[in-house]
Amino acid sequence: MKLLIKNGRVIDPSQHINEKTDILIENNKICKLGKNIRETGCEAFNAKDMIVSPGFIDMHAHLREPGREDAETIATGTASAAKGGFTSVCCMPNTEPAIDNQSIVKFILEKAKKEGKVNVFPIGAITKARKGAELAEIGDMKNAGIVAVSDDGNWVENSALMRRALEYSEMFNIPVISHCEDRTLSGKGVMNESYISTVLGLEGIPSESEEIAVSRDISLAKMLNTRIHIAHVSSEGTVALIKEAKTCNIKVSCEVIPNHFTLTEEVVNGYDTNTKVNPPLRGNDDIQAIKNGLADGTIDVIATDHAPHTITEKEYEYDNAPFGIVGFETAIGLALTELVHSGFLSLSQLIEKLSCNPAKILGFETKGTLKIGADADITIIDENKEWIVDVNKFLSKSKNSPYHNRKLKGKVVATIVNGKIIYKD
Amino acid sequence: MKKEINIKWDRKDLLGLEDLTKEEIKLILDTAESFKEISARKIKKVPALMGKTIANLFFEPSTRTRISFELAEKRLSADVVNFSASTSSLSKGETLIDTAKNIEAMKIDCVVIRHSSSGASYMLSKKLNASVINAGDGTHEHPTQALLDMFTIRGKKGRLEGLKVAIIGDIRHSRVARSNIWGMMKMGMDVRVCGPKTLLPVDIEKMGVQVFYNIEQAVKNVDVIMALRIQKERQGQSYFPSIREYSKLYGITSERLKYAKGNVLIMHPGPMNRGVEIMPEVADGPYSVILDQVTNGLAVRMAVLYLVTGSKNEGGTSV
Numbered sequence: 115m116k117l118l119i120k121n122g123r124v125i126d127p128s129q130h131i132n133e134k135t136d137i138l139i140e141n142n143k144i145c146k147l148g149k150n151i152r153e154t155g156c157e158a159f160n161a162k163d164m165i166v167s168p169g170f171i172d173m174h175a176h177l178r179e180p181g182r183e184d185a186e187t188i189a190t191g192t193a194s195a196a197k198g199g200f201t202s203v204c205c206m207p208n209t210e211p212a213i214d215n216q217s218i219v220k221f222i223l224e225k226a227k228k229e230g231k232v233n234v235f236p237i238g239a240i241t242k243a244r245k246g247a248e249l250a251e252i253g254d255m256k257n258a259g260i261v262a263v264s265d266d267g268n269w270v271e272n273s274a275l276m277r278r279a280l281e282y283s284e285m286f287n288i289p290v291i292s293h294c295e296d297r298t299l300s301g302k303g304v305m306n307e308s309y310i311s312t313v314l315g316l317e318g319i320p321s322e323s324e325e326i327a328v329s330r331d332i333s334l335a336k337m338l339n340t341r342i343h344i345a346h347v348s349s350e351g352t353v354a355l356i357k358e359a360k361t362c363n364i365k366v367s368c369e370v371i372p373n374h375f376t377l378t379e380e381v382v383n384g385y386d387t388n389t390k391v392n393p394p395l396r397g398n399d400d401i402q403a404i405k406n407g408l409a410d411g412t413i414d415v416i417a418t419d420h421a422p423h424t425i426t427e428k429e430y431e432y433d434n435a436p437f438g439i440v441g442f443e444t445a446i447g448l449a450l451t452e453l454v455h456s457g458f459l460s461l462s463q464l465i466e467k468l469s470c471n472p473a474k475i476l477g478f479e480t481k482g483t484l485k486i487g488a489d490a491d492i493t494i495i496d497e498n499k500e501w502i503v504d505v506n507k508f509l510s511k512s513k514n515s516p517y518h519n520r521k522l523k524g525k526v527v528a529t530i531v532n533g534k535i536i537y538k539d
Numbered sequence: 540m541k542k543e544i545n546i547k548w549d550r551k552d553l554l555g556l557e558d559l560t561k562e563e564i565k566l567i568l569d570t571a572e573s574f575k576e577i578s579a580r581k582i583k584k585v586p587a588l589m590g591k592t593i594a595n596l597f598f599e600p601s602t603r604t605r606i607s608f609e610l611a612e613k614r615l616s617a618d619v620v621n622f623s624a625s626t627s628s629l630s631k632g633e634t635l636i637d638t639a640k641n642i643e644a645m646k647i648d649c650v651v652i653r654h655s656s657s658g659a660s661y662m663l664s665k666k667l668n669a670s671v672i673n674a675g676d677g678t679h680e681h682p683t684q685a686l687l688d689m690f691t692i693r694g695k696k697g698r699l700e701g702l703k704v705a706i707i708g709d710i711r712h713s714r715v716a717r718s719n720i721w722g723m724m725k726m727g728m729d730v731r732v733c734g735p736k737t738l739l740p741v742d743i744e745k746m747g748v749q750v751f752y753n754i755e756q757a758v759k760n761v762d763v764i765m766a767l768r769i770q771k772e773r774q775g776q777s778y779f780p781s782i783r784e785y786s787k788l789y790g791i792t793s794e795r796l797k798y799a800k801g802n803v804l805i806m807h808p809g810p811m812n813r814g815v816e817i818m819p820e821v822a823d824g825p826y827s828v829i830l831d832q833v834t835n836g837l838a839v840r841m842a843v844l845y846l847v848t849g850s851k852n853e854g855g856t857s858v
Binding site for chain 1: 659
């Protein structure tokens with residue numbers, strides 16, 4: 115089984131390649147790179163005027179299975195991911211029950227093998243039932259296939275426990291991903307704390323609830339000389355803290371979600387519950403700081419935090435509606451529009467943050483690269499294609515997106531997983 | 540009374556005062572003047588909304604607002620249905636939108652809604668063809684309360700422009716304060732807010748108000764003092780150490796009235812905690828217009844119901 119991708123502009127930051135070249139795939143692996151490869155008896159894909167990139171890896175997503183199959187399943191979630199150009203998806207453990215033991219990990223991997231369109235990598239919980247009280251069986255889960263641990267949605271408030279988690283996870287060489295939020299400060303907040311929350315009469319979540327948590331986590335990583343990955347950075351202060359930590363050689367990495375470089379809290383005016391997300395949409399200064407942080411390398415990764423919720427749930431009042439925005443199918447369009455076409459990032463930098471860097475953080479040696487012998491996971495994009503977001507065309511089971519009718523520039527045209535074209539626009 | 544009202548109202552809903560213009564607020568207050576007299580008649584009823592159906596949806600306990608709206612509707616000859624639930628729609632397993640669609644299916648002309656979530660009336664209005672009147676949504680707005688407050692002040696002082704008002708208490712959790720700030724600022728009043736810092740929402744001064752933590756300074760030379768109800772459960776949430784300390788720092792006492800102008804008006808949206816945010820001698824004293832507020836509430840709500848529900852098709856109706 116061979117596949118030849120012809121005439122595309124290949125951008126692979128892992129090998130510093132950025133040129134028009136062909137790629138030959140054989141036996142699910144990258145077999146050959148070169149100009150004008152001639153190969154008979156194989157399927158060919160003409161990528162003329164398109165960008166060919168190592169497959170995008172989303173290290174922060176919610177597939178909702180098991181537990182909330184009404185909002186998303188592994189089948190629908192991975193179909194949505196494929197449409198969005200993601201060849202690998204890491205699913206967060208806030209399922210019902212939580213991914214906190216090897217049997218749930220095995221269930222997800224089995225389901226993904228049967229029904230998944232793209233590679234699925236479960237993230238295990240740090241603590242049992244994500245309750246922040248006792249460590250989950252991280253060793254067992256690692257053997258079963260987890261690639262990271264996180265109590266997603268919950269910050270491990272107990273500092274001693276977080277210390278143990280960092281120490282213990284290091285033995286298995288998997289990153290600890292921290293949802294940084296001091297709940298005692300964010301309280302019942304539903305949006306950014308500001309003049310707008312005052313006017314709307316909605317409880318606010320100050321940026322400091324994130325920054326306090328980030329500070330502690332950085333301190334622990336420094337003390338223990340272990341890695342820490344900060345999920346969904348939303349504020350100017352957080353970017354500054356991480357930047358400083360990196361200059362001190364503390365092993366901190368972080369990700370940002372397109373929502374936090376695209377939308378400000380202004381869109382909460384009108385009480386559209388599709389704008390309710392945690393961390394909340396913040397101000398213009400925060401967006402600028404995040405864009406600068408992406409450009410200067412402070413922010414390593416762009417993830418989606420794909421968070422499906424049913425229409426019914428999002429029809430509750432703003433206070434009562436759940437947090438979350440679906441992200442797979444808009445992430446690349448938003449990133450190209452807001453970051454590349456507006457001049458903050460080069461295409462190569464963008465691909466680093468969508469593919470190479472997540473692979474490095476997660477320890478994927480054969481992904482996030484187009485080196486000979488690497489897994490044939492490839493994303494092909496048309497950086498200039500203009501399109502309008504239509505939630506009704508989402509392959510995700512859920513439609514909770516504030517981007518409906520938004521015009522974007524840049525689209526995924528094909529997604530190749532393990533040498534097979536699994537999505538074509 | 541046969542008085543022509545020149546109608547310039549073209550809104551489907553009344554959701555808050557933030558969106559209204561000065562002229563629209565004035566129109567409501569002027570309309571309320573002509574309705575005030577009806578409640579003093581022997582037969583307290585006019586046929587202005589005959590044949591209209593109004594649903595009062597109260598998802599949060601309320602006595603005076605609910606009764607005030609219901610009386611206003613009945614005095615305008617509307618058909619009235621009441622729906623009260625002390626819990627939000629969520630706990631019944633039905634969304635607000637579902638509730639709204641059910642109401643719509645019953646061909647109702649206007650919905651008056653009180654809800655504990657900010658934005659509930661806004662969400663409802665987007666889903667309904669019927670008119671929506673916000674009778675208080677979370678900590679967002681309570682427009683008819685602010686309108687009746689301004690109506691009362693205007694009635695007593697003859698004007699609004701240039702008057703100084705101090706709103707005292709839990710501004711943070713007060714929809715009454717927000718609506719009054721929007722309305723009073725638009726009408727050219729000088730608005731001060733005062734309370735413990737813990738009960739003032741962030742950036743409140745951007746609404747155009749002056750912020751005070753000291754009550755004597757706040758009420759100095761003001762024409763109007765408005766005390767807000769302090770909810771006793773806030774004590775447990777550490778907004779202040781005790782009701783006792785709150786009352787000592789921010790209670791409206793006759794001693795504190797001396798800092799204000801000699802003919803100051805004392806207002807309270809009710810229900811009052813006598814002896815906490817307002818002392819009984821002040822609430823019942825010569826400066827108090829607290830019961831006038833209640834009386835005027837009826838006229839203002841009649842005006843709002845009339846403008847929102849009745850005036851859309853027929854221009855220049857006499858009442």
